[in-house]
Amino acid sequence: MRVVYFRAGRKAAFASTVRLLALAGAIAIVSFAASPRTSDGSASPPLVMEATRSDDKITLRIGIAAEPTRLDPHDASDAPSSMINFHIYDRLVELNEEMEPTPSLATRWSRNERGDVWTLELRPGVVFHDGTPLDARTVKASFDRLLDPRLGLARRSVISGFVREVVVRDALTVEFRLYEPVAPFLQVLAHDALGIVATNGTEPSTPAGTGPFRLGEWIPGTRLVLEAFEAHWRGAPAVDRLVFLSIPTASSRAIMLETGEIDVAFPIEPVHVASVDQSPEVVVETSATQRLVYLALNMNHPPFNEKEARRLASRAIDRASIARHLLFSLANPAWVPIAEGTWGYRAVTTPFDPHSGQSEIERSGSNRPRVSLWSPAGRYPQDRAVAQAVGAFLELAGFDVEIRLFEWGAYLSSLRQSDGWNAAVLGWVPSTGDADMALRPILYSGSRGNISGYASPAFDGVIDEAARELDPDRRLELYGKAVERIIEDVPIVPLYSPHLAFGRRRSVEGVRLFSTETIDFRFAHVTGASM
Amino acid sequence: MRRALGSAADFLTALAGVVAISFILMQWLPGDPAEIYAGEEASFEEVEAVRRRMGLDRPLPIQFAQYLSRAARGDLGTSIRSGRPVILELRSRMGATFLLASLALAFAAAVALPIGIMSAAHPRSTLVQSMDWVGLAILSVPVYWLGLTLILLFSLTFRLFPAGGDATIAHYLLPAAALGAHTGVATARVLRSSLADILAKPYLNTARSKGATQARTLWKHALPNALAPALTYFALESGRLLGGAVLTETIFSINGLGRFVVQSIAFRDYPSVLGAVLLMAAAVMAANLAADLVCSRIDPRLRGL
Numbered sequence: 001m002r003v004v005y006f007r008a009g010r011k012a013a014f015a016s017t018v019r020l021l022a023l024a025g026a027i028a029i030v031s032f033a034a035s036p037r038t039s040d041g042s043a044s045p046p047l048v049m050e051a052t053r054s055d056d057k058i059t060l061r062i063g064i065a066a067e068p069t070r071l072d073p074h075d076a077s078d079a080p081s082s083m084i085n086f087h088i089y090d091r092l093v094e095l096n097e098e099m100e101p102t103p104s105l106a107t108r109w110s111r112n113e114r115g116d117v118w119t120l121e122l123r124p125g126v127v128f129h130d131g132t133p134l135d136a137r138t139v140k141a142s143f144d145r146l147l148d149p150r151l152g153l154a155r156r157s158v159i160s161g162f163v164r165e166v167v168v169r170d171a172l173t174v175e176f177r178l179y180e181p182v183a184p185f186l187q188v189l190a191h192d193a194l195g196i197v198a199t200n201g202t203e204p205s206t207p208a209g210t211g212p213f214r215l216g217e218w219i220p221g222t223r224l225v226l227e228a229f230e231a232h233w234r235g236a237p238a239v240d241r242l243v244f245l246s247i248p249t250a251s252s253r254a255i256m257l258e259t260g261e262i263d264v265a266f267p268i269e270p271v272h273v274a275s276v277d278q279s280p281e282v283v284v285e286t287s288a289t290q291r292l293v294y295l296a297l298n299m300n301h302p303p304f305n306e307k308e309a310r311r312l313a314s315r316a317i318d319r320a321s322i323a324r325h326l327l328f329s330l331a332n333p334a335w336v337p338i339a340e341g342t343w344g345y346r347a348v349t350t351p352f353d354p355h356s357g358q359s360e361i362e363r364s365g366s367n368r369p370r371v372s373l374w375s376p377a378g379r380y381p382q383d384r385a386v387a388q389a390v391g392a393f394l395e396l397a398g399f400d401v402e403i404r405l406f407e408w409g410a411y412l413s414s415l416r417q418s419d420g421w422n423a424a425v426l427g428w429v430p431s432t433g434d435a436d437m438a439l440r441p442i443l444y445s446g447s448r449g450n451i452s453g454y455a456s457p458a459f460d461g462v463i464d465e466a467a468r469e470l471d472p473d474r475r476l477e478l479y480g481k482a483v484e485r486i487i488e489d490v491p492i493v494p495l496y497s498p499h500l501a502f503g504r505r506r507s508v509e510g511v512r513l514f515s516t517e518t519i520d521f522r523f524a525h526v527t528g529a530s531m
Numbered sequence: 532m533r534r535a536l537g538s539a540a541d542f543l544t545a546l547a548g549v550v551a552i553s554f555i556l557m558q559w560l561p562g563d564p565a566e567i568y569a570g571e572e573a574s575f576e577e578v579e580a581v582r583r584r585m586g587l588d589r590p591l592p593i594q595f596a597q598y599l600s601r602a603a604r605g606d607l608g609t610s611i612r613s614g615r616p617v618i619l620e621l622r623s624r625m626g627a628t629f630l631l632a633s634l635a636l637a638f639a640a641a642v643a644l645p646i647g648i649m650s651a652a653h654p655r656s657t658l659v660q661s662m663d664w665v666g667l668a669i670l671s672v673p674v675y676w677l678g679l680t681l682i683l684l685f686s687l688t689f690r691l692f693p694a695g696g697d698a699t700i701a702h703y704l705l706p707a708a709a710l711g712a713h714t715g716v717a718t719a720r721v722l723r724s725s726l727a728d729i730l731a732k733p734y735l736n737t738a739r740s741k742g743a744t745q746a747r748t749l750w751k752h753a754l755p756n757a758l759a760p761a762l763t764y765f766a767l768e769s770g771r772l773l774g775g776a777v778l779t780e781t782i783f784s785i786n787g788l789g790r791f792v793v794q795s796i797a798f799r800d801y802p803s804v805l806g807a808v809l810l811m812a813a814a815v816m817a818a819n820l821a822a823d824l825v826c827s828r829i830d831p832r833l834r835g836l
Binding site: 069070154156160222252409431449 | 560561562566570572573574577580584620623624679682683686690694695697781786794796798
């Protein structure tokens with residue numbers, strides 16, 4: 001049957017479509033109006049505006065992978081929150097690029113002979129965003145809050161193991177009394193979680209620090225705006241406003257940087273670095289990090305309860321080719337448990353020899369030992385591919401490998417609760433930039449991050465001694481010994497340290513990316529060229 | 532009145548069932564919110580302190596009973612991840628998702644009606660047959676692929692639409708098209724087959740023999756009867772749309788319920804997941820209820836059911 005349209009029919013079709021569209025449009029407008037917008041009514045920016053200057057304010061729009069959860073440095077353990085908190089709260093001490101402590105809220109420091117009492121002099125004339133002046137009492141209150149066990153704050157363990165008591169010496173002098181000598185104590189004070197918080201009657205929802213930016217507006221999930229704090233002790237920052245937008249898809253982040261919808265994209269995934277860098281308006285900057293991606297070996301079960309099997313696994317994995325081919329050379333291959341850039345690093349390379357292993361296993365005459373290799377999927381750049389490569393290298397060495405991939409939220413607790421794994425891909429970044437933080441959490445007997453089940457009194461003794469040793473040269477020697485122990489015992493196989501990359505519009509300058517994975521917009525500025 | 536009460540009771544029972552199933556599924560999933568909250572650097576003691584503070588150390592049946600009794604009073608609890616009330620978290624995100632879904636439905640309707648009618652009326656025309664191939668291609672492609680392709684084409688190459696964000700209505704056009712395309716094409720196919728069936732029915736010959744124009748036959752006599760199955764299908768699709776919104780919102784950086792659910796599951800933020808599932812289930816049920824009402828207006832035979 002064939003039905004032919006007449007004019008009237010076409011009109012009717014049009015009319016009914018229009019009516020339906022109008023109805024849907026009305027629904028759309030109502031729900032749009034019902035959704036909360038910005039409080040100042042200055043929403044709806046133009047579609048694509050070539051960055052940065054509107055209403056005489058210099059604004060930096062920063063696309064980030066995940067949104068922050070809490071603007072309380074003492075209670076936030078996720079990277080996006082730490083990044084925001086880094087700009088709202090100053091710490092007493094900061095680290096420079098050589099991981100040496102430099103002044104921030106504290107201008108001078110000294111310690112007693114033993115190294116268990118540290119005295120810090122505070123910078124005069126510093127005020128919090130709410131107008132409260134900073135003095136020894138407010139600093140003590142901030143530390144007491146974090147240390148209070150009743151509050152159960154997420155970052156308490158950053159200092160609870162070291163600090164016995166914080167004492168006000170005079171208006172601008174605080175004293176930290178420690179349980180025992182801690183050589184890298186200033187590095188600990190530079191930890192992102194130790195921002196000084198104004199605690200008198202201040203809830204985390206109205207955060208007040210002394211940092212160069214204060215919270216302007218936060219629409220959770222959409223955007224977080226930091227405004228320049230004019231009264232900052234370093235002077236007002238060159239940028240008036242930082243707008244953080246959460247853009248979870250890596251390729252969308254890269255495209256929005258290219259189209260100019262954002263000024264900075266962080267991070268840029270290794271797969272995208274080369275293509276984004278080709279765009280003429282965009283610059284990609286990469287930085288080596290202190291993150292160590294490693295293979296933890298389960299020492300409680302065969303085959304890796306045997307030292308020989310662990311050494312074999314370590315010799316069998318070609319880190320250099322993993323770094324070159326799977327991470328596009330955006331990683332440094334690693335042979336020691338302290339990443340390059342961390343204080344205490346020492347260059348050691350062990351040769352890769354795929355054939356030695358095979359013959360050893362054949363000589364032993366047994367069946368191929370089974371290895372269940374676990375890895376997160378989507379946590380570290382290229383982690384699936386790395387797990388497959390590691391599995392293939394272990395197969396070459398004569399193991400019978402089965403790979404299991406996990407969603408991150410399930411991964412760590414599954415590793416802790418299950419005996420079903422033999423090798424696990426993990427990552428660790430020492431946020432103080434110090435060897436103690438690199439080794440203790442993942443290798444000390446009974447540490448929560450010590451997934452391998454490594455328990456070596458000799459190793460524990462060496463790093464305990466190193467943590468107390470105040471002479472840097474002697475300390476370095478001790479970490480050399482500790483590293484030798486790990487190379488000897490192989491509880492973990494270091495794989496590589498990934499580089500981290502961010503992209504910026506060419507007009508944005510002064511953004512710094514540290515090897516601790518902290519990105520710093522405090523000294524960012526915008527050049528006139530494209531405004 | 533009794534019918535209304537009855538369907539309200541059905542509605543609540545279904546919602547309670549949805550919450551119970553989600554709660555069990557979330558508990559079944561490996562992973563521990565206290566551990567995720569405290570982070571990798573925390574010691575064992577810190578994780579336990581966080582667990583106590585969150586009330587996660589209590590037995591599961593008690594946690595569930597507490598949740599239900601609070602939810603019945605309109606309190607959906609506090610997000611583990613952010614510490615804000617779940618109601619506020621949902622309120623700040625549902626606008627974006629409902630806007631996206633309505634625009635996607637509008638787009639789908641705008642695609643489905645003309646294409647469905649045309650292809651039933653002119654099944655052998657070249658235009659219809661080529662559209663068939665395009666439709667088949669769209670049906671076979673996952674929504675995230677379609678979304679990324681649209682971004683590459685219309686944002687990066689032609690620079691017509693923004694690639695991500697939700698600040699203006701223009702930000703919603705590409706994602707709505709990506710999300711609605713599948714529904715539009717699928718509904719067009721349902722409409723085509725039901726319309727083709729009806730066009731072959733003898734009563735239309737009666738209409739034609741009484742002198743009705745072809746247009747009148749199509750619009751007045753055939754279409755209303757053909758619309759009911761398409762509408763029902765359309766309403767069922769609203770659930771799938773909310774599922775597709777999860778991916779679309781992630782790719783286009785829209786801060787809606789879909790992305791919120793993904794984040795909350797990754798964090799094992801039980802109260803947030805349950806709250807969002809509750810809201811989405813209610814929306815899907817409401818959409819189906821609305822479709823039933825509309826259908827019974829179009830088709831009197833459905834009124835008694």
